[in-house]
Amino acid sequence: MKEDAVDGDPFTTRDVGVAYHAYSASGDVTAPVVYAGSGNPSDYDWLTKQGIDVKGKIVLVRYSVPYSYRGFKALAAEQRGAAGILIYSDPAEDGFKKGRTYPDGPWGPESHIQRGGIGYDFRVPGDPLTPGWASVPGAPRIKAADAASLPKIMSAPLSWRDARPILEALKGPDAPATWQGGLPITYRVGAGPATVHMRVQMDDKVRPIWTVTGRLTGTQSPDxxxxxxxxxxxxxxxxxxxxxxxxxxxxxxxxxxxLAKRGTRPKRTIVFASWDAEEFTLTSSTEWGEQHARDLAEHAVAYLNVDSSTSGPDFKASAVPSLNRLVVQSARDILDIEEGTPEMLSNRLGGGSDYTVFLNFLGVPIVDMSFSGPYGVYHSMYDNHRWMQKFGDPGFVRHTAMTRLWGVMALRLANGDVVPLDYRASADRFREFIKEAVQTARLADLPALRPLKAAADRFAIAADRAGLRIETLLAGDPPDPAAAALIDRVLIGTERAFLDSAGIPGRPWYRHLIYAPKATYAPEVLPGVTEALEARDRKQIALQVARLAAALDRAAAILDGSR
Incomplete structure (x- = not known):
């Protein structure tokens, strides 16, 4: 479990410590191995049909492309009673089957190891011992055994070079065709006769992290x-x-x-946040958001997140629909991307980055953006400055482009005569989400969904009226300050209306009724309604429809308050 040094890359010659999974359980077990494909629940169902029980075994699974959160794989193994889980990077996903490997190309070499956290932050993010309140000195802390986000299974990462001897030693049935990977072997599932001794000893002491913020105080609306x-x-x-x-x-x-030193300051305050411990269940941003929840709920206009600026040439953004126009126009002006470019902007928001607390807990509009490309060294020691110079962004032109784009978005939010939030786009997208729910519902459940369409229509009417009032206001030269201040309050408050203090069933920290992450981090829209439909729970369907319809009506009432 060690990555090889690469000629010409001094970063790889250093001792970077043991590769591990954050929040793995500690333990020591020797057990037969079962290969479980990508480690999804359906994979375990297939194994069960073959008469293969993973209880008490060590499961070997692959990282997934498209991305599926490793913590979801750990939870699936834990729920099936596995004694441990090993997660490796198969060359079919991010190695030589994709193309040339580092240092000759951007894909992962045979020894690369994808580290990462496995905490169940799709249940509740942040400090596992302070779920829902700020982890500050003196804060009450629950017992680790009671923490919903802490795994109870051992987990460790492997390179495909480390995984290969295990795979080669497995007997039993051939794995399904979709589980066959990039190695020149027949993948079999076991169980055994390959046996692994797995020992994990985690350091679970509580230690400080540092959230660093700075601000440019606004000249007209500093709050x-x-x-x-x-x-x-x-x-x-x-x-x-x-x-x-x-x-x-x-x-x-x-x-x-x-710019500020030269006397050019924004009208609204711009806050710069450098988060710590994102890789550990989004801890820094989550705790900061919980600590300052009241102030942020009243005054936060939007949060613009950049986890990584670039791994390649393709610009992608995810945003709440009310920020679509800001994103599209800024990308057009800075990146010369035509409006309407397919797949550039998504309004389906999942999880796994620092916007989570702002959107899902506080109801603040968010944008998350990056440039992407072939990137096979994720979370390995090869993801370094040398790789970036050669493959990720030669000349660092996209680093510069991201800075410009980020700055333009921030300044347009900070300097607009009214905050540039357009809920007409939200209405269009919510109607689309509701239509999808109707199309996937059972015939018997369709009557229960009718209130959603009616509520979405009422919200759309209110959004249209608010949009027209804003356009009329902005036509004035200059716009009336009192009217602009009122509209600002309305627009800032509208996204908050989609929150419900009771949260999503089973996940009360996640309070936004339009968006939540699945356990894989993939987007889930209308989560309460969607999960009730999937469970075929008619009582829950009615309850979740009523809650979502009430949220849409709250938002409509707020928008009508601008009259």
């Missing part, structure tokens, strides 16, 4: 906050994740600071 953020903690060097984003954040702060 209104536009927040830009990136995490700086990394697995080893983090040339892409997160240091490319950190470089852009530092340059953005320097540039806007220089």
């Amino acid at each position: 209104q906050l536009v927040i830009v953020g990136n995490h700086r903690d990394a697995w080893v060097y983090g040339g892409v994740d997160p240091s490319s984003g950190t470089a852009s954040l530092m340059e953005l702060a320097r540039s806007l600071g220089a």
